[in-house]
Amino acid sequence: MSLRPRRPVSVLLVGGCGHWAAAENHVPAILTLKKHGFPVRIAAICDPRDPYDPALLAHMPDLSSVVDQDRPAWIKAGPGHSAEALERRLQQAHEEHHFDVVIVACDPVAHLPYLKWATSQGIDVLCDKPILCMSDAAWNPLRAAQIRREFDALLHAHLALPGHLFAVPLRRRANDAFVHAGELIRDLYDSHQQPLTMGRIDICGGHFRLPEEYALGDAHGYSNGAGALAFSSYHYLDEMTRWLLLAPGRITDLRLTLQYVRRVGDHLRSGTNDRLGAILRPLSEAQLPALELSDSIALAEMDFAFTVELLSEGRHLGVLTYSFTSNTFSNRTVGVQACDAAGTIPFREKGRMSQYVIDAHQGNLQHLRLSKNDAVGEAYQIRLEHRRNPLIGGTGRLETVYQDAHDSSAVTPEDITAAFITMAAGGTPDTAVTDKMAFLDGQVLTHTVYGAMYELIAAHHHEVHPCPSVVVSMP
Known part of the structure; x- marks a missing residue:
């Protein structure tokens, strides 16, 4: 049983309208934490789709619940937005909502700017697999080589921040x-x-x-x-x-x-x-x-x-x-x-x-x-x-x-998401879960x-x- 966190947690959920985040893992995990009295709130959802769209919510009751409870801001992101413009929008949202956790669950080719920005701000990161991918990596050698190069730079930036949390919820690590x-x-x-x-x-x-x-x-x-x-x-x-x-x-x-x-x-x-x-x-x-x-x-x-x-x-x-x-x-x-x-x-x-x-x-x-x-x-x-x-x-x-x-399974991806948020809040999750987390x-x-x-x-x-x-x- 996790200890109660010492402070509230404000979450930026990237890709929050996707099936994995909204229906299978992250949103259900956050709702479970709320039911147990954890002070966690999804402050903003970043997604090309509107999290308030009734047609979307009809397929995703858990997302509908969290939208009703938290009224998160919608950061619309998609093709055509430069990395610099996205960073400015994230920074503005951060100044308003003071994110403690960034959960990245969007298309893998879009992960990098969110991971770089969150790490640069010292915000704890939970990123779905694969950590990085580059558009056109299947046929462009320069883009393919960028995967390893950007990972190394991201790892260097993470390790330079003592106490920074950066985890990857891998189901088979816990299965x-x-x-x-x-x-x-x-x-x-x-x-x-x-x-x-x-x-x-x-x-x-x-x-x-x-x-x-x-x-x-x-x-x-x-x-x-x-x-x-x-x-x-x-x-x-x-x-x-x-x-x-x-x-x-x-x-x-x-x-x-x-x-x-x-x-x-x-x-x-x-x-x-x-x-x-x-x-x-x-x-x-x-x-x-x-x-x-x-x-x-x-x-x-x-x-x-x-x-x-x-x-x-x-x-x-x-x-x-x-x-x-x-x-x-x-x-x-x-x-x-x-x-x-x-x-x-x-x-x-x-x-x-x-x-x-x-x-x-x-x-x-x-x-x-x-x-x-x-x-x-x-x-x-x-x-x-x-x-x-x-x-x-x-x-x-x-x-x-x-x-x-x-x-x-004794430990599920929802357990890993909940444990990560608990750690980010200063709490102590069950070691049976943290032992199966990938960092x-x-x-x-x-x-x-x-x-x-x-x-x-x-x-x-x-x-x-x-x-x-x-x-x-x-x-």
Whole structure:
């Protein structure tokens, strides 16, 4: 149970009209804090959409409640606003409302100016993943390289402020199945010093879209020339690097190689999913205008695969693989809805899948497998299989099935948001929650790998030879 905070908290919620912030995580967490008597208030919402729009609030009852209770100011932001003009508006709002916390939950390509401004003001920051992305990072090498450079500058500015809080709410860091897997990896490493030697992460997103829907801008959109790597991939990259750091052995470097990339334009030209599109179109309530997709959208990455070689001063110690594909099964049964065409709510799930198989091997001594096969929005089921060599106490295959694996987890993203606000208020949250929080200085390896992957995807667009590589050092 958290101790009562010592002072009220004024929150700036960036992207506060989005589904994740308003319906699934941040706003519900703040409402729960209010019910327990915490003096927290959303003082301003920054979003291109009007938080007072009745059509929007009809889909988001929690946002409607917080708007009624707090009457937050609306800071309208969107394309066409310069970073300097946005900073002036944020500064003016800060002078009026004295923000204690900035929660950043907008499109990842828009994160940077909010993070830089909040850090420069010493305001505590909670930022959804991925921390940074740049428009056109999928095909412009300069923009891709900016991801790592801006992260390093942001980290430097954060570390120069003693006591500054900067956290990233990563669901899988707290999910019971992933927590258990990490504990098994660390336990074996502590007992036998056996590092991670092989792993694979195969993700099937199954997120089918009609061609015109690729131009819709949202947190899972392609409209800014960056695609699927900036979706949920960051969660799995974070788990991969977390497991490496739990059982590093003599690993000094990682060599990343791009084995495959398929872009939106490649996908649409292939015609491989035309059949589902033909079935869905008659089911649409509304028609989005037919348009020619821009080159930026067409070049955004949709499917990709990487290898990560584990090196010790040039010697190979093992290999990890990471693949993501949208060109897989989709459960979608509806066409374009009126609310999609009107833009009153973000692009909804509509058949997006959450299917994966994740393997981790620690030499000859231990193997873990996590698997899931669900549609987004269903009660997820995660299966964890575990084997150890009999000579070190293994008893055959052990299997644990986590039912309703996200919502029934001991720590949820809502808990992390509530704990962060409590910390910002000077309170002391439950260590069972704070132990599962990710902070900016602990994201160095994950964000370095993520940024390097974008550099390789961008380089691929210009390279004559396939399979570009880059080496990054372990921290």
